[in-house]
Amino acid sequence: MRVNDPVTPEGGDAAATLRSTSPAVPAVIRVVLADDSVLFREGIARVLAENGFAVAGQAGDADELDVLVDRARPDVVVTDIRMPPTNTDEGLLAAQRIRARHPRIGVLVLSQYVETRQAIKLLQNAPQGVGYLLKDRVCDIAEFADTVRRIAHGGSVIDPEVVAHLLQRRGAESALEDLTAREQDILALMAQGRSNRAICERLFLSPKTVETHVGAIFTKLGLLPAADDHRRVLAVITYLKNA
Amino acid sequence: MDDILGTHRCAWEPAPFPSRNAVLTAQLIAQRLGIAVFALLLVAVWLRWRRATRAERRGLAPLWAAACIYLAVGLMGAFASPDTTGDPFAYLIWELQSVLQIALPFVFLWGLLSARLARSAVGDLVIELDRPLPPGELRASLARTLGDPSLQVLYPREGQDGWVDADGRPAPLPGPGSGRQARTVTVVERDGQPLAALIHDPALDPGLVRAAAAAAARAIVNERLQAEVRAQLEEVRASRQRIVEAGDAERRRVERNLHDGAQQRMVTLALELAMMRERAAGDPAMTASLDQAAAELKQAIAELRELARGIHPAILTEEGLPAAVEALADRSPVPVAVRADFDARLPGPIEATAYFVVAESLANVTKYARASVAQVQLSRRDGHLRVEVTDDGVGGAEASRGSGLRGLEDRVSAVRGSFRVQEAPEGGTCVLAEIPCDT
Numbered sequence: 001m002r003v004n005d006p007v008t009p010e011g012g013d014a015a016a017t018l019r020s021t022s023p024a025v026p027a028v029i030r031v032v033l034a035d036d037s038v039l040f041r042e043g044i045a046r047v048l049a050e051n052g053f054a055v056a057g058q059a060g061d062a063d064e065l066d067v068l069v070d071r072a073r074p075d076v077v078v079t080d081i082r083m084p085p086t087n088t089d090e091g092l093l094a095a096q097r098i099r100a101r102h103p104r105i106g107v108l109v110l111s112q113y114v115e116t117r118q119a120i121k122l123l124q125n126a127p128q129g130v131g132y133l134l135k136d137r138v139c140d141i142a143e144f145a146d147t148v149r150r151i152a153h154g155g156s157v158i159d160p161e162v163v164a165h166l167l168q169r170r171g172a173e174s175a176l177e178d179l180t181a182r183e184q185d186i187l188a189l190m191a192q193g194r195s196n197r198a199i200c201e202r203l204f205l206s207p208k209t210v211e212t213h214v215g216a217i218f219t220k221l222g223l224l225p226a227a228d229d230h231r232r233v234l235a236v237i238t239y240l241k242n243a
Numbered sequence: 244m245d246d247i248l249g250t251h252r253c254a255w256e257p258a259p260f261p262s263r264n265a266v267l268t269a270q271l272i273a274q275r276l277g278i279a280v281f282a283l284l285l286v287a288v289w290l291r292w293r294r295a296t297r298a299e300r301r302g303l304a305p306l307w308a309a310a311c312i313y314l315a316v317g318l319m320g321a322f323a324s325p326d327t328t329g330d331p332f333a334y335l336i337w338e339l340q341s342v343l344q345i346a347l348p349f350v351f352l353w354g355l356l357s358a359r360l361a362r363s364a365v366g367d368l369v370i371e372l373d374r375p376l377p378p379g380e381l382r383a384s385l386a387r388t389l390g391d392p393s394l395q396v397l398y399p400r401e402g403q404d405g406w407v408d409a410d411g412r413p414a415p416l417p418g419p420g421s422g423r424q425a426r427t428v429t430v431v432e433r434d435g436q437p438l439a440a441l442i443h444d445p446a447l448d449p450g451l452v453r454a455a456a457a458a459a460a461r462a463i464v465n466e467r468l469q470a471e472v473r474a475q476l477e478e479v480r481a482s483r484q485r486i487v488e489a490g491d492a493e494r495r496r497v498e499r500n501l502h503d504g505a506q507q508r509m510v511t512l513a514l515e516l517a518m519m520r521e522r523a524a525g526d527p528a529m530t531a532s533l534d535q536a537a538a539e540l541k542q543a544i545a546e547l548r549e550l551a552r553g554i555h556p557a558i559l560t561e562e563g564l565p566a567a568v569e570a571l572a573d574r575s576p577v578p579v580a581v582r583a584d585f586d587a588r589l590p591g592p593i594e595a596t597a598y599f600v601v602a603e604s605l606a607n608v609t610k611y612a613r614a615s616v617a618q619v620q621l622s623r624r625d626g627h628l629r630v631e632v633t634d635d636g637v638g639g640a641e642a643s644r645g646s647g648l649r650g651l652e653d654r655v656s657a658v659r660g661s662f663r664v665q666e667a668p669e670g671g672t673c674v675l676a677e678i679p680c681d682t
Contacts, residue, residue, distance in 0.1 A: 036503075037503075037507050037511065039508075039511045040507060040510065040511045040514070043511055043514040043515060043518070044514070046518065047514065047517075047518060050518075050521075082502065082557070087499065087503075088557070088560060088561045089561045089562075112502055112506050112507075112510075112548060112551075112557075113548065113552060113556075113557055113558065115558045115562070115566065115570050116569060116570065116573055117558070117562055117566040117569060117570070118558075118561075118562070135510050136510050136513055136541065136544050138510075138514055139510075139513040139514050139516070139517045139537065139541070140517070141517050141518070141521060165573035165574075168573065168578070
């Protein structure tokens with residue numbers, strides 16, 4: 001995996017960076033859903049509608065999803081990974097197709113299992129505006145709504161379980177060993193696409209403390225500091241994968 | 244032989260012809276006739292050779308050789324000087340021609356007798372086969388004795404239809420082919436029951452074949468018993484593989500049912516609870532009990548997920564062996580380094596077997612080895628998949644003890660693989676499985 005975008009140095013204009021890389025997102029985010037379970041789809045549709053999203057359509061399999069995306073041009077697609085006809089990784093392939101054909105449409109892939117390989121597959125060809133989450137994460141409604149919003153704005157989101165596995169995998173033999181427990185927590189949140197402010201709220205830390213930790217992480221991993229949320233995810237993933 | 248009356252007339256030579264011209268004419272006619280007959284003979288032998296099977300060619304070979312030599316000498320004679328007394332070379336050719344003319348009938352006779360001579364080889368066969376034979380040696384001996392390299396020996400199955408070769412592999416009796424593909428089946432019987440079938444060249448003398456079969460009778464009985472045992476072993480192995488594959492298919496079906504059924508319903512239910520929780524935000528008692536229900540459900544979902552993954556991991560079907568082994572390593576409490584020198588897909592039963600070897604071995608590492616680190620190595624070499632799981636723990640594992648390792652050994656041998664558990668060089672345990680995979 002390679003990150004081609006230049007990394008904005010710390011202290012740069014974060015808002016400007018966001019504007020330059022993100023599609024223009026309207027006030028109401030339009031979402032297309034794909035899952036072979038009608039009940040689950042309806043549940044998600046209700047959750048999204050109640051949280052200010054517009055559900056532009058629902059699909060029961062990958063073919064329907066392709067047609068629907070071409071017609072409805074949503075801002076975000078939320079799709080299950082396993083759908084008919086083969087019930088394997090249709091959702092993942094559909095996500096890659098959609099990202100290739102419509103780079104402005106964000107895709108969130110949900111799965112009963114999260115696997116490192118699939119996360120890397122999804123992120124390496126389309127590192128912006130993609131998400132990969134365990135299916136039951138949708139039950140934390142506020143969090144889920146926030147995730148869909150971030151993906152609509154071009155951010156990337158990786159399930160904490162994948163990040164934990166990556167950290168564990170690299171842990172034994174890499175510079176991650178040098179990170180303190182607190183710094184590892186913050187790194188995991190960064191990989192989920194969190195901003196410094198969100199990390200403050202999560203860990204009950206002052207912005208100043210989080211900034212110091214983030215700086216320490218970047219220094220220890222030898223990465224250039226980045227203000228843009230999704231680029232921080234990419235930086236982390238790149239490091240985890242290639243270090 | 245040219246002109247024997249002309250230049251060197253001898254006193255003892257009879258003179259039955261009225262004139263010298265008549266003699267010369269008769270001689271010329273005889274010479275031309277001889278050439279014509281010889282040419283016809285060559286054509287006949289060539290036609291026969293073309294259609295002949297290997298065994299028949301063996302009989303024709305001396306005649307063919309003699310004819311070629313005779314032709315060569317004849318051609319040399321035609322170009323040699325007619326003066327056989329003055330030119331030593333012409334004389335030599337003349338002598339050779341005379342000798343060959345006399346030898347030709349004997350060569351015919353030899354060709355005819357060679358079949359009879361072959362019978363004496365049958366006697367040698369009795370001595371040759373009076374020892375323990377490796378598989379295939381009996382066939383080779385019979386083929387040598389009968390002079391038919393394509394000879395096959397098949398055995399009837401005990402209490403079943405069908406024939407097998409010496410290795411116990413099913414082999415059909417051939418139908419009557421034609422031309423050079425034609426085969427003859429000679430069934431060797433004992434007490435009215437078929438004992439073996441010799442499949443050979445139709446040109447072989449049936450009497451000779453029977454004689455050879457009789458001489459080899461004891462070896463045939465032995466090899467038939469071995470073939471029967473091998474065929475039964477192969478049947479047992481194949482049935483074990485079918486049982487393992489049926490088990491895998493069943494695991495996949497159960498996992499899929501869980502995924503599409505219980506897991507999906509529980510996630511939907513959890514979402515429902517979350518929405519109720521939002522609506523009940525003003526009621527602390529209600530939110531507290533909904534939170535507790537949601538926490539229980541979350542735990543149940545996680546447990547069901549681990550159960551389903553243990554039954555059959557979706558990632559193995561979707562992404563193949565290296566990815567599935569990496570996922571195992573991700574979930575292992577003991578840090579595991581995975582090295583795989585391939586990323587290609589292998590046949591389903593092989594992937595599943597290798598996966599369960601790694602899964603069970605890593606579970607053992609966690610439970611018993613007290614290891615600080617483990618390593619999984621997947622490699623493909625010489626048509627084999629090699630799976631190696633090593634740890635730096637206390638060691639002491641044995642394949643013969645413990646149902647887990649025993650089960651792995653059974654699984655691996657069901658796909659013709661080998662399985663070993665040994666002490667690693669630096670202490671700890673090394674589990675090694677090698678599974679043939681031709682793709």
